[in-house]
Amino acid sequence: MRYLRFAAFILMVALTTVSMSQAQSMKGMKGMNDMHMMNMSSHGKTATIQGEVVDLSCYLTAGQHGAKHASCARKCIDSGQPVGILTKTGKVYLAIGPNSKPANKLLVQYVAEQVEVTGQLNERGGMEEVSVKKVEPLSSK
Numbered sequence: 001m002r003y004l005r006f007a008a009f010i011l012m013v014a015l016t017t018v019s020m021s022q023a024q025s026m027k028g029m030k031g032m033n034d035m036h037m038m039n040m041s042s043h044g045k046t047a048t049i050q051g052e053v054v055d056l057s058c059y060l061t062a063g064q065h066g067a068k069h070a071s072c073a074r075k076c077i078d079s080g081q082p083v084g085i086l087t088k089t090g091k092v093y094l095a096i097g098p099n100s101k102p103a104n105k106l107l108v109q110y111v112a113e114q115v116e117v118t119g120q121l122n123e124r125g126g127m128e129e130v131s132v133k134k135v136e137p138l139s140s141k
């Protein structure tokens with residue numbers, strides 16, 4: 001009887017050790033995946049997208065955009081709210097400016113207008129992003 005108890009104890013210790021090391025290795029793998037994703041996104045594809053310049057504060061919270069909302073959007077973008085591109089299919093990109101600066105100054109002149117933006121595209125955590133290299137109003141094309 002004593003021997004059985006001892007054997008059960010050993011078995012329990014062994015099982016605990018195994019499940020702990022499994023949890024550890026899963027953690028390790030998750031870390032590796034995150035690193036891999038980081039590497040991938042630093043090589044985002046350069047592409048061209050078309051859409052409306054929107055202030056993300058009013059678009060995301062209230063769905064406001066377009067000509068009727070242009071003056072509010074201009075105020076929002078001028079005061080530093082994030083700026084984005086709303087495509088015809090309804091996809092929204094957060095616009096990030098070059099040289100660690102916001103894209104606001106680059107895009108505010110085209111507020112509520114259709115533009116073509118060229119830059120690197122990235123997606124992380126369900127969020128789309130365009131690193132703006134070049135912007136042209138579609139009306140000039």
Ligand SMILES: [Cu+2]
Nearest residue numbers: 058072073076
């Ligand atoms: Cu607004």
